[in-house]
Amino acid sequence: MEDVFIGMDNDVKLFVKISSDAIVGSNVSLNDSLVKKSGLYSFNVDLGNSNILDNNKLSIGSNFFVSDGNVDSFLRNTSVTCILKFGDDTKEFFCENVKITESFFIAFLVINLIN
């Protein structure tokens, strides 16, 4: 898990961009407390002020469903990019994909926010 230094007194915003031919539903949590659910391929979340986010674990899970067809080929063509903006800084992350069943796979990322 990567530590990300978000500085003091910054508004922190997360942008998620998904590219996939599969149907997607995503969730974003801070310390396992759900802050956003989305069925969109592009969405953003206001995480709040960096002062209150210190030592928070930010986790992003995008769940994908393939009703018929070969899940591996859909997984291979799927990318989920997470962009964290805080103050004037921007940091970009790429989620890792993992196949769960023949119709379901997950792209995930977890990072530790530190100010």
Place this chain on the structure above:
Amino acid sequence: MNIYSFFYCLLVSVFCSAQEMSLGDFSMSNNASPAFMLVEESPTAIFVPDNLKALSIYTMDNFGKNLSIELSPYFFINTNKNGRTFYNYIGVDNESDASKRKQHPFSGLNTTTVSFAFVDKEFYGIVGKKKTYSVGLRTTFLRFYNTKKVYDNAKHISDTLAGLVTPSAIMEKGADAIKKYWEVHNDELSIALKPFLKTIKPLFRLDGAVAFSSLFKANTTNSDTAVRFGSWLTAQGSMIINEGSDSNYNNYFNVLFTARYIDDGFNSYSNNDYFKLHYLDFGGKIALDYNNFTFGYEFISRNGSINSSRSVGSIAFSISTDITITGGFGKDFSTTNENLLTVFGINWGLNFGKKSISLY
């Protein structure tokens, strides 16, 4: 290893190594690829693939003699392309206002496939088995969905997916831990996703295919060849017959029409006396998808150098996603008394990939 097995292994190796894939990545079945259909190696002569999303290498294996590979270039080309969405792929706008929601009937062009086949079989009118290769191209020119059904279903799935949360402590441990977590919570996953495993077919679709085949007259690669060329259009209309039921399947009644032209050089009076015939085929088929069975009957009228017809009933049974049994029985085009067609195929998947077998 015969030359056909060698070609098959070579092709698969090339594709696998080029894309850094394993054989297990591909779904395989004994579906009717155009390359196989031209050399009459399929239980049905009127066919459109239901599985529009499949990246596919299809094989059919008559005890190692007859093989076919079909693949979708869409899944190999420009794999890093951004901006993909399910809605773009299926050709229905992601628009909540139904009056503004459009569909894009040409989106099926994404499903264009290329197929290759190698067969060693006896052709009607030719003495002895002949080694033959075949190449085919198939695409969906037009398809029209019930846009409300597609959109509502996709939104319902998205909402369900968004509610499946993996704990961060599991994510921290990586992909294997996530897989294990959902294995343990498989019941939750199955219950959540089960309602969405039903296939949604287009209300109407129009497919086109062309195929070219070459037969080695003396069964050696340096011998003269005879050529067969075919092109055909197939239209299919599908209607759900168990709308709103609790069944795990959408059962469909399908009506198909086909028109095809065949320039057939696979005819001979003796070993070296090959000649060409030309046909125009027009036919229809009705097919009923009932749970994991598909029952079909097709009739094709052949006009041209010879006049004939084909009348065949077929059945397919999916034991699981990996195992399907198919069969066909009836009268083939042959104008002699030897016109009984019986086809039986078993298709299954193995851990290292999937393999199919056909018994004639």
